[in-house]
Structures are given as C-alpha cells and as structure tokens.
Amino acid sequence: MSETNTRRFHKITIVDVARAAGVSHATVSRVLNNQGYIGEQTRLRVMAEVERLGYIANATARSLAGANSYLLGMMIPEFYGNYVGELSQSVDLELSNSGYNLAIFPTHGHPEKETWYINRIINGLVDGLIIMLPQSLNQYLPILKAQQIPYVLLDSERADPDSAVISTTNWQGAYDATRYLIGLGHRRIGHILGLETRLSSAERLEGYQAALHESDIAFDPLLVEPGFFRLDMGYEAARQLLALPNPPTAIFAANDASAFGAIKAAEALGINVPADLSVVGFDGQEKAELANLTTVHAPIALVGQLAARALIDRVKNPDGVPARETVATSLVIRKSCAPPRRVISEFADGNIGA
Amino acid sequence: MSETNTRRFHKITIVDVARAAGVSHATVSRVLNNQGYIGEQTRLRVMAEVERLGYIANATARSLAGANSYLLGMMIPEFYGNYVGELSQSVDLELSNSGYNLAIFPTHGHPEKETWYINRIINGLVDGLIIMLPQSLNQYLPILKAQQIPYVLLDSERADPDSAVISTTNWQGAYDATRYLIGLGHRRIGHILGLETRLSSAERLEGYQAALHESDIAFDPLLVEPGFFRLDMGYEAARQLLALPNPPTAIFAANDASAFGAIKAAEALGINVPADLSVVGFDGQEKAELANLTTVHAPIALVGQLAARALIDRVKNPDGVPARETVATSLVIRKSCAPPRRVISEFADGNIGA
C-alpha cells in the first residue's frame, strides 16, 4: 500500500473500516444503513471500528450512488426585509427537529440562477426543495416532477394544482385592508403593486380591486404604481401617486417595505401620515410594529413550519397526496391610518358615499 | 425502508455526448473544461452535441472526481434580526458578480450542526466557506486547514492569525459608545453582554471597560448582565440592571436586538428613555433608525463584500496570503440618549467626577 503523494491526508473511507473490521465494504455499508442481514458480532465489530477510526460517510459519493443526503434546500429570491430571514428560521427549526439540515439558495429572482440551482439539485445536491416566489417555475416544474424531486411551493394559493403548496390568503388580506380604508371613509385609495412576476402580487391587487368594486368605487388604473416589493421603489410609487392631480388619501402597499417607502415619500413631501395620508402594508414584520404601521399580518413562522413539514412528508412519502394549506392573514391596526381630511375633493368628484 | 431512485428518465451524461460526437468521453470532458489539447473541429462537434442534447454536467460526480463546483457556502448561526440577511445579501451579490453561487447553512449555534455541515463541505459540498460566528471553530479549524478548504472567518479581529478574517472594530465601537455616554455625564453605565462564545462579545466588553477605566470609573461586575444578542434576553438583562439598588443611568448593549429589549424593559417599568435611561446599541440595523436608537453602526454590506472577495481569492489562489481586514464602525447618534437626570445618586456615591 504505497502512499499516493498528491493527497496529503488520507481520508478514512468505508474501505478502511471494512479492512479494519475484516469484512467487505458492502457489509460495512449494510451495517451503516441497517440494510439486509448482518450478524450481531459483525455489526458490533464494524461499529467499533467506525467509532475508533472516526469514519464519516462521504455524502457526495452517497449522493452519486443515489442515496439520501438528509440535506434539504430552500430557494429564495433574496433577503428583502427580514421576512425571508424569519421564514428561513422557522423552516430550519422545524427541519432540525426531524433530523434534516437546510441549505438556502438565493437567486435574486434571476431565472438563470434558478435553473443553475435546479440543475445541481437534480444531480443530488439536496433531497428536496422549498421554492419561494420562483421567477421561472414553469421552465423546471416538469423536470422536478419527472425526476421525482420532492418539493413544496411557497407563494400563491393558485400555484400549480398538482404540487404541494403552502400559502397565505393574499386576496383576502388585501381585501380586508382595502375594506378597512373604505370603512374609514376613504374613496380614493392607491395601491403600490408588488413584483409582477409573483402570483401573490396579482392576488393582492385583485383583493384590493374586489373591495373597491364592492363599495361601488370605480377602479382607477392611475392609482396603481409598481413598487416591486422594495422600499426605494415604494418611495417612487408614492411620489407618483401623490403628484397626481387628484391624489389618493390612502395607500395600500403590497408589502411592508414598499409601505415604508410610501411613508418616507409622504414625509419628504410634507404630507402627514396618518392625518393626510393613510398607509397600510402587508407582511406584518417586526419592523411594522416599531414604525406603528397598520399592516396585513401574515404568520410567516407558521408558513415556514408547515412548509418544512410538507417537504419532509414529500421526501418520506413521495406517492402521497401533496399537502396544500392556506394560512389566514389578519389585519393589525396601528397608527398609520385615519379618516380622510380632504372631504372637499370628494364632493368635487361627486362621490358623497353611502 | 429505502426509497429506490427509480430514474424514469435517462439523464444525458457525458458519455451520451461522446457517443453522439463520435469521440471518447475524456475528450468531451476536456472540451468542457478547456483542458489539454483539442482539435478545433472536434471542439465544435462536441459543443454542437452538448447544445443539441441539452447536456448539463453532474456536479455531484464532478465533485466526487475532485473538481470545482462553483458553489460557495456561508455558515451562519441564525437569522436574528435582519443583520444576517443583509450580510447574506451582500455576500451573494458579490459572489454572483464573479460567477459563483451561494448556499447558506444555518447552525443555530449548535456545534453538532456545525460539524455536520463541515463534514459535508469537506466531502465537496462547496468549494469554499465563509464562517460567521462559529461555536466550535477550534474543533474543525485544523481539519479545514489540513484538507485545504478555502475559508474566511467573520467575527473578531482576534480570530486565528493564520486565517483569512474580515471583521469590524468591536473594541473601538464599544469604546466609542461608552465614551459618548460618559461624555453625556453618565458614570453608572450598564452593559448587556453578547453571546459569550463569540469573540466579538468579549471585545465589546473590553472596549466598554477600557472607556470606563480611562475616565476613572471603577468597573462594577454587577452592571454587566448577559443578553445573548437576543431581544428577550436583553429585556431580562435590563430588568435585572434596573432593579439594582443603585441602577445604571445608561446601558450599552452588545447589539441592537438586546438594546431594543432594554428599551422595552424600561417602558414596562415606566422608566423613560432617554430622560431616565440612555441606551446605545451595536450593529446599526435599519430597525435602529426606525426606533431612533443611538447605535454603533457596523457597515455590514461592506463586510459581506470583502468576505466574498476574500473567499474567491482563497479559492483561486490558495497559496496566497489570507486577507485580513477590519472595517471601522461609527457611532450614529439618535434620540435614545440624554444626560443623566439623577445627579443626586452620584453625589451619594461620592463620585463627583473630575
């Protein structure tokens, strides 16, 4: 056994353990995986050598040979706000409880990055995947299905009907928020749109529209500006809205970050929140509490927990029915909203309300 | 018990490409990796087949064979606040610019989880690793070195001298914060300690002590309570401090989260911040701005960027000198601090000051 000199340190492999225990490496593998028949003395001898040599299985080789790695993945767009952080935290916690570990893959919403990760995953990088707010899901969903990779979708109630999906009531939350503003007396309500590629954005927009419709308020496309779920874009969107000839007295933003942007814009323009402008966000981050933002609270930790469970279920029971759960949002009322002050402009519009 | 990977679809391998192009799979590999000599026509033919068949290399097999995966990792404790989220974001962005991708591994500070990930990494899960605030670094640092895994440490200026380290001026930041409080007239200044296992905690404690010493204020161990970098523990710590017979008029917390906890505790006790209690944090998160917290701002995005660069440097140039950079913190003064009101108790102590 001459030393191969390129490798400084010989890693202990299953073969080393086998030799030390006087058995074949197949037997060691069987002991390690509780597979097939093993003599009791052999098992003990092998385990002893495993312990003595400090053997640790090579997960890469395992993966290549088609075995489980006990590593699960979560593909996310990016860490905007601490929404994703909270989610990751709860997913990770729940997975840990079941003996799995987590790897998080940020894509920045770049389709190329998504496919890059997906390719790695198909090759056995992880045993399963939670996919949050994908950009180009349709491109690889068939592949995931064909290769029977366990996965869970995290976004919209309307995502692919055959997939495991954990979602929140986007439509209902938006509807509730808008109803609340209408209830305060607002009739000119702006909306800062989320990322267009996300189903949740469309659902929130539609919830907003439905509430308007129900109160016989005509939907005005001028009152919708894109905010991309981002603070700076929310700022811009609000600037646009507030510069309108007939500006809104309230804004429902598709998420907290863009709501913060709207508040900043109002401040910059000398417009008082909530006296002159009411703002409602969506997500219910910790930050919203600090900033006294009225927001649609989505129980993100619960979503993460359910997603983790659903994924483990897919991994352990691939032929079962994919879990589909929708978690209810709730409107948390704080101090960023008030009845509208500029009643005059309403009369000018001829909208006196019920 | 084991779920056999019944692969329904034959994946296209390098051998398929080779056959289609009429060459050996070794030639295809060489074409793909720009290794050795390849005839121009052969290269073209192979590339055409790669394209036509939609071949994608199996990263797991590559990794087993000892090649690069262009996936880099970052091991973090957990997503407390959005500190880690911000860091991940900047690391990821910088790596992306250089064609690398990122996987994030959360450990919850559990040593077993750390070693679990490290084992995977040694087996080729990723090409290199950024290690943030490790719990049991000493256990695997020798292994990382021996196996020549490129890595970068993210914590303290004092971490292992042979390693690449990106850090912030923990000592100086704590010193500045404490000096500021002393400058306001405080002489009884409490400290909420960070996680004891983190070098940064010790450095911040020492900076605090140094500032006290410089102003001839005796260090009182009673004024230091552990906060574990957590909001709830910061709350508890502040409760303890404020219940003291001679309570502090100011608190320097080891991070923003525990500072928020302290503020909450003060509120709960009816103690006004800043009139009756000044509070300074550390980190300078976005949340600190919203909450008007005076804090030692650490430019986390810059740290992430430098760490990413340092790691790429290690990967590309393993025999070079490991990068070591310390990023300066800066005290951001907001509205959570004021001169002390209870001058009487100082006289009672006999500490009239210089």
Next chain:
DNA sequence: ATACTTTATGTAAACGTGTACATAAGCATT
C-alpha cells in the same frame, strides 16, 4: 533519415458509496 517535440485522442483508473446478484452456511422440514 533520425530523434524529438507538439498536438490530439483514447484507455483505464480513480473518487466513495449503494446494491443486485452470487454464494455459502445453518437450520428445519420432509
């Protein structure tokens, strides 16, 4: 013409594991 270098490609052996199949011993049943 000889010897040597450069270019181009193929062969085969890793990398470390899982597992189908073969083999063999022990035991119970006929």
Next chain:
DNA sequence: AATGCTTATGTACACGTTTACATAAAGTAT
C-alpha cells in the same frame, strides 16, 4: 438424505466525472 428457507457475507458493477498515462500522427530540428 434431499430440499428449501433464512441468515450472513462477498463480488462486482453502477453512479458520472476528471485525469494520469498511453498512443499516435504531424511537425521540426538535426
């Protein structure tokens, strides 16, 4: 005593790639 089942273990191949080494053709300097 022959048969069949259970238990235990080894052999050999598969997973998909990289790469050391072998081979061979072509070009170049002597």
